[in-house]
Amino acid sequence: xxxxxxxxxxxxxxxxxxxxxxxxxxxxxxxxxxxxxxxxxxxxxxxxxxxxxxxxxxxxxxxxxxxxxxxxxxxxxxxxxxxxxxxxxxxxxxxxxxxxxxxxxxxxxxxxxxxxxxxxxxxxxxxxxxxxxxxxxxxxxxxxxxxxxxxxxxxxxxxxxxxxxxxxxxxxxxxxxxxxxxxxxxxxxxxxxxxxxxxxxxxxxxxxxxxxxxxxxxxxxxxxxxxxxxxxxxxxxxxxxxxxxxxxxxxxxxxxxxxxxxxxxxxxxxxxxxxxxxxxxxxxxxxxxxxxxxxxxxxxxxxxxxxxxxxxxxxxxxxxxxxxxxxxxxxxxxxxxxxxxxxxxxxxxxxxxxxxxxxxxxxxxxxxxxxxxxxxxxxxxxxxxxxxxxxxxxxxxxxxxxxxxxxxxxxxxxxxxxxxxxxxxxxxxxxxxxxxxxxx
Numbered sequence: 001x002x003x004x005x006x007x008x009x010x011x012x013x014x015x016x017x018x019x020x021x022x023x024x025x026x027x028x029x030x031x032x033x034x035x036x037x038x039x040x041x042x043x044x045x046x047x048x049x050x051x052x053x054x055x056x057x058x059x060x061x062x063x064x065x066x067x068x069x070x071x072x073x074x075x076x077x078x079x080x081x082x083x084x085x086x087x088x089x090x091x092x093x094x095x096x097x098x099x100x101x102x103x104x105x106x107x108x109x110x111x112x113x114x115x116x117x118x119x120x121x122x123x124x125x126x127x128x129x130x131x132x133x134x135x136x137x138x139x140x141x142x143x144x145x146x147x148x149x150x151x152x153x154x155x156x157x158x159x160x161x162x163x164x165x166x167x168x169x170x171x172x173x174x175x176x177x178x179x180x181x182x183x184x185x186x187x188x189x190x191x192x193x194x195x196x197x198x199x200x201x202x203x204x205x206x207x208x209x210x211x212x213x214x215x216x217x218x219x220x221x222x223x224x225x226x227x228x229x230x231x232x233x234x235x236x237x238x239x240x241x242x243x244x245x246x247x248x249x250x251x252x253x254x255x256x257x258x259x260x261x262x263x264x265x266x267x268x269x270x271x272x273x274x275x276x277x278x279x280x281x282x283x284x285x286x287x288x289x290x291x292x293x294x295x296x297x298x299x300x301x302x303x304x305x306x307x308x309x310x311x312x313x314x315x316x317x318x319x320x321x322x323x324x325x326x327x328x329x330x331x332x333x334x335x336x337x338x339x340x341x342x343x344x345x346x347x348x349x350x351x352x353x354x355x356x357x358x359x360x361x362x363x364x365x366x367x368x369x370x371x372x373x374x375x376x377x378x379x380x381x382x383x384x385x386x387x388x389x390x391x392x393x394x395x396x397x398x399x400x401x402x403x404x405x406x407x408x409x410x411x412x413x414x415x416x417x418x419x420x421x422x423x424x425x426x427x428x429x430x431x432x433x434x435x436x437x438x439x440x
Contacts, residue, residue: 004112005158010036014075016097017041018068018090019082020048023105023175025055026155027080030109032059033159039076041068070096080105083149083174104178106171109154111181117167118272119148121176121213122190124319125265126150128257128292129190130170132269139286140277142166149175166276173209183216186272187241188224190265193318193342214239224271226264246271251280254287258297259326295420297323304433305397311404312420317342320406321350330356330399332391334384337407337419339364344371344406351376356399359387363411384412384419385426392430 015031017024020042028038038061042048045065056063064072068090073079076097081087087094087102094102110117118137120130127150134146145157148169157167169184176182189210211233214223221241225233230245248263252270257263270283278286292298295312302308311323324331324347333355344367351358352375360368360380372378381387384403391401409419 004114005033007033008035010034010078013037013077014039015078015080016073016076016100017080017082019085020044020052021082021084023153023155024080024082025052026153026159027082027105027108028056028059028061030112030155030159031078031080032061036078038062039064039072041065041072043067068093073097073100076100078103080108081178083172087178102178103180104175105153105155106148106169106175107179107182109158110179110183112158113154113167115164115167116185116276117169117183118186118188119169119171119182119184119213120188120190120268120272121171121173121210122188123193123210123316124314124322125190125261126170126172127313128262128296129188129265129269129272130168131293132266132287132290133272134168135290136269136273136278136283136286137166137168137276139282140273142276144168171213173206176212177209179212179215181216182212183218184213184221186222186224186275187213187217187239188268188272189213189226189229190268191226191318192229193316211236211238214241217241222272222275224268244271252284252287254290256290256292257287259322261322261326262297295416297326298420300424300427303392303427303430304395305399306392306395307400308423308427309400309402309404310420310423311402312409312416312423314404314406315408315416316340317344317347317406320404321347323402323404324350324354327354327400327402330354330396332356332395332399332401333358334361334387334391334401334403334423335368335405335407336360336362336365336380336387337405337412338410339367339407342406344368348372348375357391357394359391361387361412362407364407384422388423388426389430 013036015036016039017028018041031038040061040063070093073093073096079100079102134144137144142165145164145167149172150170217239223239223241223243227245227247246267248260252266295310298310300308300310314320355376357377361384365380403423409416413419
């Protein structure tokens, strides 16, 4: 890994890094290590911490805060865009450096990784599957780096000089869209459903971005894709790798993972880990000890016979559907926030069958009401706490209060984790029985 890094590789080159998030900062450090001159752009000055300002000054970055213009890109040989920044939205600026290579931090860092990579993408379930793959690989005795869109950017791994046996990455459509040579030894597409349509031009562009995970693979690599997409992908030459199609099975169980979608994730994780010495027997034992990340169908506890489940990470309609299907008991659903697209009306039969009531909170109530008003008892409150308290007061023993919003959280919170933590805080403050809740 570190043998691929040389201080003068990009000497004399100007690299423009756009966006002061974790991947942008990591890309700047890597580019500086390679000898490039770094011009760092961030629209929101408040997003740049004092510590990074000091780092930028010490490293000699040309740090420019505020609105971008063509002059900020003039002379660039390379432009690294942080996830969430659309190249199309910078067309006028990029015209000032017509010969520049425009890429993601993922693409840049992958140039300097010689260890085998396992990359996972999909509309839902990425983080859980990545954690499952890493758990299986470690159970087989491998030293694993886990990062990408989950936690540590790949550039930080490259800079660490601490090689792993296998690099396991969660990768998003934002990152993949600007890759050209990124080549995982094993690439996994978990599923595909409408998502990020507030960012991608359309569904076709979103799918094309996802399929880039397979684009640079070679015949001795492995591409893992869902059986449900076999017909849709059959006519596309989306990879040169060996393709394995998967679906959920009952051969693996995990006490902490519920629902059919998690059985699919376990199957995909095993297939991804198998080339690295993970047997079916070992996988079965390892799955039994797996602890998932918070806010993903996380059982918080029970009060008055009512189960509370935190699925705040469910920011899409497809994720909400998977969560609802995970329960045989009546669901009292908490939903609402910044809607990113998807067909809520298509869920109406499922909602009528399994959802006892919907408590909306926050923004975009009109989207849910248009789909479900008159189909299921439904109300709206301004806050999660008000909606959750009301659902609990109306619940019956055996019900589940499920936070699975099908939305981003940025109307009321600074991320899905903050939303999930608030759900857990509210749960802790609820009385042990509903009668007490009704009297307060």
